[in-house]
Amino acid sequence: MRLTHVIVGPAEHGVTEYALALHRATGGDHVRELSALKPGASGPVHVTFTDHLFGPSPDHAVDAVLAAVGDRPFSVSLHDIPQPEEGRERFARRAPAYRRLAEAADVVVCNSRHEASFFHGRLPDGRLRVIHLPLPNAPRIPVQPEPGSVGILGFIYPGKGHRTVLEAADGLRVRALGGFSAGHEDMDLPGMEITGYLSDEELWRQMARIAVPVCAHRHFSASGSLMRWLAAGRRVLVADSAYTREIADLWPGQIVPVTDWPAALAAAAADPGFSTPVTDASRRRWGWAEVARAWQDAWVTCFAEDFRGNRLPPQAPAATPPISVVIPYYENQAGLDEVLAGLSAAAYPGPLEVIVADDGSAAPPRTDTDLDVTVVHQDDLGFRAAAARNLGAAAARHEVLVFLDGDTVPAPGYLRAAARWVAADERALVVGARRQDGGEPGWLADAWRDTRQLRHLDDASWRFVISSVLTCSATLFHEVGGFDASMVGYGGEDWEFGWRCYNAGARFRHDPEAVATHREPDWGARHDAGQGLSLDGVTQKNRESVALAHRVTHPLARPRGVVFAEADILLRIPGELSEGLNPGVLEELVSAWLAAGDVHVSIGQAPALAAADPRVGPDARGRVEVRLTAAVVPVSSPADLVARVEALGGRARVRGDGQALAEVTAPRHDPAEEPAVVHVDWPLLSDPVRLERRFAGW
Template identity: 55%
Template sequence: MSAAVTHLIVGPDGHGVTEYALALARHAGGAVVRDTGPLPPGPVHVTFTDHLFGPSPDEAVDRVLARCAGHPLSISLHDIPQPEEGAERFARRSPAYRRLAEAGDLVAGNSRHEASFFDSPVEVIPLPVPVIESRYEPEPGTVGVLGFIYPGKGHDDVIRALAGTGLKVRALGGVSAGHENWARHLRELAAECGVDLHITGYLSDADLAAEMGRIAVPVCAHRHYSASGSLMTWLGAGRRVLVSDSPYTREMAGQWPGRIGIVSDWRTSLLDAASSPTPPIGAAAGWDWPQVADAWAQAWVDLWPAVSVVIPYYNNADGLREVVAGVRAQDYPGPVEIVVADDGSSIPPPELGCVVVRQEDLGFRAAAARNLGTAAARGEVLAFFDGDTVPAPGYLRAVVPHVVADRRAVVAGTRLTGPGRTEPAWLRQAWDRTGHLSRPDETSWRFIISAVLTCARSFFDEVGGFDATIVGYGGEDWEFGFRAWHAGAVFIHEPRAVATHDEPDWGGRSPDAAQKNAESIALAHRVTHPSARPAGVFFEAADICVRVPSFVAPGVAETVIAGWLRAGDVFVITDTVPELFRADPRVRTGAQGQRITFTLALPAVPAGPVADLVERICAAGGDAELTVGQEVAAAARTRRREALGGETVTLPVDWEIVEGPRRLERDFAGW
């Protein structure tokens, strides 16, 4: 299985935190994005210390959260704020670190001491103890401090403690960028104290191992720290280390007994250790990078939601076996359950270890079967496959991140059909035209295919699932897509999510006009867009509703209502239905347009059909004030805009304002 995260790594090679991030990525696997590269969908892991990500702690956190917005966020926290670093610095850094920990989906520190700093739960994944082959050839009287040189690392405390002792200090590592003056200060301090100080500069792994073997007394003399790679390195070489007293070092001494000496008086402890050096006692093995990477990998699984795969089934045992095998071959990191929804088969589904639910055979009821399967499902994400459509490896890993990033995502996979395993031309053209649905329009529901469909369980329930009243082949996915669009769906085509269907697409089989016509008729009753129904036919649901207030002047309401009924697929809503329209089912006291509702502020009548105006309003965002001259004649709002919210645009319209009173006989007769 490939790694469950993308590693976002910021900072220069050689920096301790950056090197931790790179090593974790090497051992755990997964894509690596350095600094500003684009992040692929899915969880992101960040190895964080504030000064690598921004000029201030707050800006560093802001950058991480902005960069990783829409991704489940895993964070390895380093350089945790400590009171010992100074009141001002501690006060400046602490809120930022706590805010980042609150925002992360998975947050881990390197010790229990670090975890106790945070108000929210923080996992503990200790730093690795790398096994280091270091030949033990100590030079008498050498005290070694390992790692970058910067204030607070304790070099100065060790130098002062050794004043006049004749012991030597070897600093194994380079000077941290920006702290060259501190290195100069240490040299001056050593000269004042009569201490031989040698700074090695940067060391390769092999040179570092050799230099460690030359040290008689290893020390970690930090004034304040909550984790230390230097300490782990000494332990990995099997050395007993003298450390400054802190909650962290006491925790480590308990974890690695006999290997850590906690110091209360540096001068006494160093002199005693130098007089009787402790030979290597064997590497503290068992917690190297493979174990650390495995601990992270187990934690990352929780960043992937549980998926329920729902498969309708009807008398095709071999097809079901192939689909289930395809699902079980997925490399999806999170839990996956399979629910088989039997649509009244005479040949029961084979025993495959899946959840099986069954409905009575009342005809081809794929929509009802999918709803039945969903009712038995427990996952946060629903993935639908037909009983003869087999997902290729990587399918779930490709689609689920879109749903995690946006609970309104409705993701269509790529279904390859027929012996040639090709995608139908009409779909390929749709993906090209819409940028894989990144530029959808009011007709893009036609590209939602239930054989390869994924969405959030919560959004599926909000939409109302599939229309279980649809009986017969096809159409239930387009109808679902239509309602989902108007509930605020974000349509996505994921080309990497591939599934295969051995038979040709419907268009490639022997055409069955009666079957396809039955589907079209069923959709015409349910999908109100003009592309799905003929003009001039009355349906139970209208595409457009117009709310007409009670205009007082005689004849005005009747003229306005009649004008709107001529404007297209319209229902008119009034407080009281005028006598003229008592037999017309399109004039009601309550209804809602499937796509758009106009609410009149003036007695205004369009000059002709309003279909083009509706498309303009939808394209502009779905919420508009319509003006005649300087006056607002009506407000228009789509159901999609009701779901999503947003700004209102102003559009001028060429409508007639009906003045009253009106003599209806003149309107009827046209004179």
């Protein structure tokens, strides 16, 4: 995943601990100090921020972050957000710095809605998000409370409520499970039992001895201590505030807001049920898996260009490279005349050649123009636009290939607009704006808006590649093998070409300034029967759909339940895994994955159950490889897993319940980038399986 986490501070600090855990849960690269961000490097950065970890003052801390990040896009997780209750002078010193950092960031995340209110009205829509702190994984330790014990977790410092609880305890034993925060060792807390620093394991054990858990912070808006009590299923007395009421809505029955501490402590201590853990199975699940997904959704939305390797220069240079225009032609002289006239009128200032690729016309096309025109010819073996374009590209002398249909007339600025992206990057694939009766079809207009002119590329963006207004480099074209010349008949060859370009890592862009007008009625109008497509139109479209289904493995291009030569997902079961499984597990594993979608299974020796299945064996083929490291079966669509992995860059480690399950690799990935981490809730197979029970359902 093309993201670098900046993590500073000691590992035991709560904010640093969160940053380290976020990196472990989401993947990507990381550095342990700001200075490790190399000047001139690219790719988004994530900063987990609290001011005192990054500088001697809030302003110094923000200056240091902004200087280190430079012009790279970045997200920030903000902690210890200023509140007026912390004191007028401190708030006035910290608040402007936090706001300045948030205004510079591309994604701003707070740990509560209460914290987010600090920024309301100051950030553009969509930039500010709330991702609550996760519940840690709580070990199964039986709760054996010591009667009359009251427990406060974490570092001891002013404002956390230790003195308030002591004064209200009235004979109850108050225990601080933790030590003093640096600089506050001289706090006087007479009568309080202080454990000092506890290891994580010991802290859980000490929590199980507490009868009345308490979070008495005078002012707080996010608390790891509170999350830990909730994870243990405990009821907690908390100081009443907007934040604690917010958390009470998320974990009802566990949060008890308090305004009268003496009465609340006495009532809780006298109630034996107060210390009984809440074990309701419907209790909200919110661990690092859920938090990681929320963060990845935020990053994917904002950093899609970087994650998917689709970043082109923000503004391509106004270059005039040598251009080869390829025009497929079949017996439409009037249309060709208009296209050549449009090219001539463009007065392109750079070298320009035109190749007319004749698809078997009875009479060769005329080229009455001052342009440099070459005509190449292929026999009439049916509608072979793909082969004609390949024929034209083979005759081209220049690196920039501009494909225009023989009835699509470029506006004067078309060539310069489309070619500039390819001049800047040979892996650019540029789609122009094809006008029909003054506008574009609604589905294309929606596509350009939703994908931000194809900047936010995804694994379905091949559907927006239109060969009548297409530009790419000869290098990219020949690398992917050009158009599929075996496709005969109208339509589909541009989508198939776009699909292979996507998987090869091409960088897509729609340029609305590259305008061309389609003179002829479009395909739909030619086959309109008044109440839908004509019979001939349906036949043509079905022929195109079938051709694409055999070539494009994406779920949008093919039906479920049909066996194709290549699947979208190749499940690889390594020998060391399959050989160590209990009886019946391999059969159950293979059959479950085959039933889950468009999956083929690569395995050295197919189990006897699947011996006749052409989808299973050492020669199985698939686009995206899922290599199992554990015998896990999908309970949700593996296509959804693949889509998430592709959105995060194309390579990921899959984890479930803290265990490594699989590694996913899509063709479109950068092997130099650290993989993402993706979490699933899929069961492991370990016990022997009686197949008759599986088959018969008993």
